Amino acid sequence: MDLHDIHREFEAYLDAMNLATILVPKSYRDGKIQIFSLETPHKERHPLQIERQIDLGSSMKYECIIDIPIEIGKRYLIYDHQGGVTDLQIGAVVRTVPFDDKFFYDGDLGVAYTQEQTTFKVWAPTATEAKVKLIDPKTKKADYIPLERLEKGVWTATVFGDMEGIYYTYVVCVNAVWREAVDPYAVAVSVNGEYGVIIDLAKTRIEKPSVPPLSSPTDAIIYEMHIRDFTIHPESGIMHKGKYLGLTELETKGPNNTTTGLSYLKELGVTHVELLPFNDFAGVDERHPLQQYNWGYNPLHHNAPEGSYATDPNDPYARIRELKQAIHTLQAQGIRVIMDVVYNHVYMREQSSFEKIVPGYYFRYDAYGNPANGTGVGNDIASERKMVRKWIVDSVRFWVEEYHVDGFRFDLMGILDIETMKAVREMLDTLDPSILVLGEGWDLPTPLLSEQKATMQNAEKLPRIAYFNDYFRDSVKGSTFHLYDRGFALGDFNDREKVKVGISGSVRKKHGLFLHPTQTINYVESHDNHTFWDKMEIANGHEDEQTRKKRQKLATAIVLLSQGIPFLHSGQEFYRTKQGVENSYNAPDSINQIDWKRKSEHEDDVRYVQGLIQLRKSHRAFRFTTEAEINNHLFFLETPAFIIAYHLRDVQQYGPWRDIIVIHHNQEEKQSVFLPDEEEWHVICDGIHSGTILLFSGHKQINLAGIGTWVLVKQT
Structure with missing residues (x-):
C-alpha cells in the first residue's frame, strides 16, 4: 500500500524508539480499539501491547509498546482489529537521547564542489525519500536528482560536470509530506535567500593580514556597530553607503572636514569592531534594500552573508567577496572583527530549513508538546541535541576558516547549553586562542535545566567566555527598563558599592560573579534599548545639556578605566541619539544612522574618549587578567x-x-x-x-x- 493512498482515520506517532502513541477520534468507532498491530516494511505483522489509554475528550489516546526494533526512514503501518489502517508517523522520538545517539554523524555536510563534480550531503534521518533539486538560474528549469541514504541518516548524491552557479534546494519526504528547503549548510544563496547556490569558494579566498597581538581579552576595546548605520548618513563622505565596501574606504571626510568611517575607527584607537549580524537575514528585501531597515536578528541562513549590504545582491559571489574585503581591510588597519551570531532562534520555525528537513528535532518543546519561547520570538534552538551542537560548532569554525573573523558575540547565549559553548570555545582554541567569545548570559525561560544553561550565573563553568555585565551597566547608568532610575553616573549614589564591584572586574573576591576580569563585558550602552543620551533626556531632564554631557563622559570613563573588557556602542562618544526610540530594530535610517554632523560638533568630546583609550592601552594596570592581580x-x-x-x-x-x-x-x-x-x-x-x-x-x-x-x- 502506498502511503499517499492512506486515508488516516486515526493517527499514530513514534514517540520513543519502542513507543507508539495512537490517537483515535471518537467519530471513528467511538474511539474504542481493542487491538493494534504493526506492519513492517517486509509486510510482517506484530501485535502491539497497549500500555495506557487516556480519554482526551474528543479522542482516545493509546500508548503502545513496540517490541521489535524500528528502522527510522522506512515505512510502517498500524492496523486496528477491524482492518482500519494508518501510517506510523515520526513523532517525539526525534527528541529522545537514543535517537540522538543513533543518528549522530560527525562528517561533512553541505556541498563539496569541484569543476568535475559536485557532491551533496544532507542530514535527514526521518525522511523516507530525498532529492536534490537543481535549478538553472537563467531558464528556471529544474532537475530532480534522487539522493541515496547512507548510515546515520545522511543522504547524498554526486552530480558530474561543472555545476558552478546552479541553484539548489533539498526536497524531502517525512510523514508522507514532501517539503522543499534550502540547505542548512549553504554557503552561498540567491537574492533574498530563496535558493542555495553552488559556487567555487576558492575563487573568493584572501590571506588574513597580520593583526596586532592580543595577549589577553582585557586588552580588547570593543566598538559595536551596524554595517549600514555606520556609513549611510548623507554626509558620511563614503561612496558605498550602507554597504560592506563602505567599511573599506579610507580618508573619508564628513561635515566640517570631520574624519569618518574606517579612518575614524583607526583614529579612535579601538581594537575590535563588533558588527551586528551579517549572515543572511529576513526583514530587508535585498532587491530594494533602502525601503526597509533591520538590525539582522531574523536569521535565515547562518553560513551565507546578507545580500542587502552587497553592491549586487543578485550575484551570489558579490556579497562573499565584499564581506571578505571589508573584514580584511579592517584587519589590515589593525582592527579585529567580532561577528554577532544568532544561533538561539530562527526567523520562523515552520518555514525554516531545519523544521522542513527534520521536523521537531532542532527546536525545544515544553511538557505539553508546544514550541518553547524563551527567546520571545516563537522558537528556541535545541543546542543540547548532538546534531544541533554540531551545526553550531561547524558554523563558527566556517566563519573563522573562511572569513577570518576574530571573535563571536552570541546573541541570547543563555538559551544555549554549557556543553555547546564549551565545544565552541575548545574548537576555537585549536584554531586561535585569541579569538574572543562573548555573549548575553541572561537566564531565559527555556526548557533546559538551569545548571545546563550558558548563563552569567554559570560563568565558572565557562571560564574562557565573557558575559555582558548588566549589573555594571545598571549600577553606572540606572535601570535600562525603568527610565527614571538613575545610576552613579546620573547623579545617584545608592548603587555606589555595585559600581565598585564593577570597577574591580566583578570578580568573586570583590563580591562579583566572575572567576577572572576577562569574563566581564563592561558597558553602559549597546544597540538594544535607549541610548545613554536618550535615557538621560528623561531621567536627567532637569539638567542642562552641558551637565548631561559631563555625565556621559563620566560613564564612558568608568567603562574604559575599569577592570574587564570595555565595550562602546558606536556614537556613544558623541552622544548618539535615536530620537527617543527605544527599540530601533526596524526604524528608518534617519533614526539609526551614525550622525557624522553630530560627531563634527563634538570633536573635543571624541578626543577625550580617544585619550581614555590611549590611557588604557598605555598601562596594563587597567587591564589585569587575574583576580589575584586585582586583589593585590x-x-x-x-x-x-x-x-x-x-x-x-x-x-x-x-x-x-x-x-x-x-x-x-x-x-x-x-x-x-x-x-x-x-x-x-x-x-x-x-x-x-x-x-x-x-x-x-x-x-x-x-x-x-x-x-x-x-x-x-x-x-x-
Whole structure:
C-alpha cells in the first residue's frame, strides 16, 4: 500500500524508539480499539501491547509498546482489529537521547564542489525519500536528482560536470509530506535567500593580514556597530553607503572636514569592531534594500552573508567577496572583527530549513508538546541535541576558516547549553586562542535545566567566555527598563558599592560573579534599548545639556578605566541619539544612522574618549587578567558617597607609572580629595583633557571641579 493512498482515520506517532502513541477520534468507532498491530516494511505483522489509554475528550489516546526494533526512514503501518489502517508517523522520538545517539554523524555536510563534480550531503534521518533539486538560474528549469541514504541518516548524491552557479534546494519526504528547503549548510544563496547556490569558494579566498597581538581579552576595546548605520548618513563622505565596501574606504571626510568611517575607527584607537549580524537575514528585501531597515536578528541562513549590504545582491559571489574585503581591510588597519551570531532562534520555525528537513528535532518543546519561547520570538534552538551542537560548532569554525573573523558575540547565549559553548570555545582554541567569545548570559525561560544553561550565573563553568555585565551597566547608568532610575553616573549614589564591584572586574573576591576580569563585558550602552543620551533626556531632564554631557563622559570613563573588557556602542562618544526610540530594530535610517554632523560638533568630546583609550592601552594596570592581580593592587580610598576613588598600587611592572589613582565624581559641586601620601602626583586626566600627557602636579589633595574623572600618576 502506498502511503499517499492512506486515508488516516486515526493517527499514530513514534514517540520513543519502542513507543507508539495512537490517537483515535471518537467519530471513528467511538474511539474504542481493542487491538493494534504493526506492519513492517517486509509486510510482517506484530501485535502491539497497549500500555495506557487516556480519554482526551474528543479522542482516545493509546500508548503502545513496540517490541521489535524500528528502522527510522522506512515505512510502517498500524492496523486496528477491524482492518482500519494508518501510517506510523515520526513523532517525539526525534527528541529522545537514543535517537540522538543513533543518528549522530560527525562528517561533512553541505556541498563539496569541484569543476568535475559536485557532491551533496544532507542530514535527514526521518525522511523516507530525498532529492536534490537543481535549478538553472537563467531558464528556471529544474532537475530532480534522487539522493541515496547512507548510515546515520545522511543522504547524498554526486552530480558530474561543472555545476558552478546552479541553484539548489533539498526536497524531502517525512510523514508522507514532501517539503522543499534550502540547505542548512549553504554557503552561498540567491537574492533574498530563496535558493542555495553552488559556487567555487576558492575563487573568493584572501590571506588574513597580520593583526596586532592580543595577549589577553582585557586588552580588547570593543566598538559595536551596524554595517549600514555606520556609513549611510548623507554626509558620511563614503561612496558605498550602507554597504560592506563602505567599511573599506579610507580618508573619508564628513561635515566640517570631520574624519569618518574606517579612518575614524583607526583614529579612535579601538581594537575590535563588533558588527551586528551579517549572515543572511529576513526583514530587508535585498532587491530594494533602502525601503526597509533591520538590525539582522531574523536569521535565515547562518553560513551565507546578507545580500542587502552587497553592491549586487543578485550575484551570489558579490556579497562573499565584499564581506571578505571589508573584514580584511579592517584587519589590515589593525582592527579585529567580532561577528554577532544568532544561533538561539530562527526567523520562523515552520518555514525554516531545519523544521522542513527534520521536523521537531532542532527546536525545544515544553511538557505539553508546544514550541518553547524563551527567546520571545516563537522558537528556541535545541543546542543540547548532538546534531544541533554540531551545526553550531561547524558554523563558527566556517566563519573563522573562511572569513577570518576574530571573535563571536552570541546573541541570547543563555538559551544555549554549557556543553555547546564549551565545544565552541575548545574548537576555537585549536584554531586561535585569541579569538574572543562573548555573549548575553541572561537566564531565559527555556526548557533546559538551569545548571545546563550558558548563563552569567554559570560563568565558572565557562571560564574562557565573557558575559555582558548588566549589573555594571545598571549600577553606572540606572535601570535600562525603568527610565527614571538613575545610576552613579546620573547623579545617584545608592548603587555606589555595585559600581565598585564593577570597577574591580566583578570578580568573586570583590563580591562579583566572575572567576577572572576577562569574563566581564563592561558597558553602559549597546544597540538594544535607549541610548545613554536618550535615557538621560528623561531621567536627567532637569539638567542642562552641558551637565548631561559631563555625565556621559563620566560613564564612558568608568567603562574604559575599569577592570574587564570595555565595550562602546558606536556614537556613544558623541552622544548618539535615536530620537527617543527605544527599540530601533526596524526604524528608518534617519533614526539609526551614525550622525557624522553630530560627531563634527563634538570633536573635543571624541578626543577625550580617544585619550581614555590611549590611557588604557598605555598601562596594563587597567587591564589585569587575574583576580589575584586585582586583589593585590586595587584599593578603594575613603571618600564621600558622590565620589568613587581607587588606588592602583605598586604597578610599575605593568607600565610607566608606579602608582595610579582614579577618581570618579558625580556632582557639580566642587570637592577636594585627600591623596594617600605627601609625594608628588601628576594629573593626566581631568574633566576636560585625557591621555598620557602630564597636565599639572599636586601634593596631599586634589580639587575636583564638578562632574568628571581624574587620573593621577606617580612616576617610577
